[in-house]
Amino acid sequence: MENQERKKRALSCIQPTGTPTLGNYLGALRNWVQMQEDFDCFFAVADLHAITVRQEPSKLRQQIVEMFALLLAIGLDPQKSLLFVQSHVPAHTQLSWLLSCNTQFGELSRMTQFKDKSAKHADNINLGLFAYPTLMAADILLYQPDCIPVGADQKQHCELSRNIAERFNGLYGNTFVVPEPFIMKTGARVRSLQDPTKKMSKSDENVNSFISLKDDKDTVIRKFRRAVTDSEAKVRYAEGKDGINNLMEIYSAITGLSLDAIEQAFEGKGYGDFKTAVGEAVANELTPIQERMNTLLADKAQLEQLMRDGAANASRVAGRTLAKAQKKMGFVQL
Numbered sequence: 001m002e003n004q005e006r007k008k009r010a011l012s013c014i015q016p017t018g019t020p021t022l023g024n025y026l027g028a029l030r031n032w033v034q035m036q037e038d039f040d041c042f043f044a045v046a047d048l049h050a051i052t053v054r055q056e057p058s059k060l061r062q063q064i065v066e067m068f069a070l071l072l073a074i075g076l077d078p079q080k081s082l083l084f085v086q087s088h089v090p091a092h093t094q095l096s097w098l099l100s101c102n103t104q105f106g107e108l109s110r111m112t113q114f115k116d117k118s119a120k121h122a123d124n125i126n127l128g129l130f131a132y133p134t135l136m137a138a139d140i141l142l143y144q145p146d147c148i149p150v151g152a153d154q155k156q157h158c159e160l161s162r163n164i165a166e167r168f169n170g171l172y173g174n175t176f177v178v179p180e181p182f183i184m185k186t187g188a189r190v191r192s193l194q195d196p197t198k199k200m201s202k203s204d205e206n207v208n209s210f211i212s213l214k215d216d217k218d219t220v221i222r223k224f225r226r227a228v229t230d231s232e233a234k235v236r237y238a239e240g241k242d243g244i245n246n247l248m249e250i251y252s253a254i255t256g257l258s259l260d261a262i263e264q265a266f267e268g269k270g271y272g273d274f275k276t277a278v279g280e281a282v283a284n285e286l287t288p289i290q291e292r293m294n295t296l297l298a299d300k301a302q303l304e305q306l307m308r309d310g311a312a313n314a315s316r317v318a319g320r321t322l323a324k325a326q327k328k329m330g331f332v333q334l
């Protein structure tokens, strides 16, 4: 309707590489659930991005299904948000080629994730790893979103997507909405429990450094109890207390309490009590998600149907943008 304001559109994706961590949940996934109330949302499992590093096919297949189930289990509702798997919508790879020809080698060389991953996988620095940001730009621009909710580490890729969109619009005429990255504050950067100067990452070799969304209650509490802290033994947020700051931020993100309120609540108590409280709060948040996930995974036919519906709806939107970009660049439309 003309006088009814169009809801702003949001899009984000998550890679099905390993089991997501508490970092992925607080930094990305949980915000998506809140956003679906106010935005017209598109969320995808970025399986094509996952193969920029070597994946075992049978494991990848399972992780894609599990990640899709997780999106549903955390509370994303297919009636409110469009949920799909990236590889089910061929327009992503098609647009990515058009965008590749409008992206400079120098720009891609500056991406810190490319540098990090090249160092980490020195035996497989493939073209896909280098071109990753152009595929990500295609994921985004196909759906003409206004904003991209992501963790802080994806800001550089989002900026590049904006630059690509602006350049394309400038060269060929207005084609893409230029989206804003949307970085949530609390829990925006959850850190490793073993080395709080690093981000919590599911690909860390030390399993005690991260909370997997599949960890059971005892494991969650045990990992928090082992978290690296400092020797002050005082629950307060301050410079140089990275470990405690991280635990306070996690606790705040889960309970909604402010950092001040947490300091007050744990006044005079040691780190042991605090770590147990954080562990319990996190475990209580994760248990119902794990239960829903198990129910969903038990009905593969229903999951596949939801994937099919998502792919069909996403393809309609993406196909329109792809056709527009092809036409503007001079391809012959049949």
Ligand code: ATP
Binding pocket: 013, 014, 015, 017, 021, 023, 024, 025, 026, 027, 028, 029, 149, 150, 151, 152, 153, 154, 187, 188, 189, 190, 191, 199, 200, 201, 202, 203, 204
């Ligand atoms: P990998 O360990 O394989 O590099 P990852 O754990 O960093 O992966 P991604 O799949 O790259 O996770 O990220 C999915 C989303 O989760 C992104 O939006 C990212 O910004 C966010 N995210 C990942 N790790 C964290 C973290 N520690 N804190 C907050 N957000 C995070």
Ligand code: LTN
Binding pocket: 011, 012, 013, 014, 015, 046, 049, 135, 136, 139, 140, 148, 149, 150, 154, 157
């Ligand atoms: N690169 C992102 C995942 C990703 C994404 C996207 C995020 C792929 N395509 C589009 C937002 C929008 C990551 O590694 N977290």
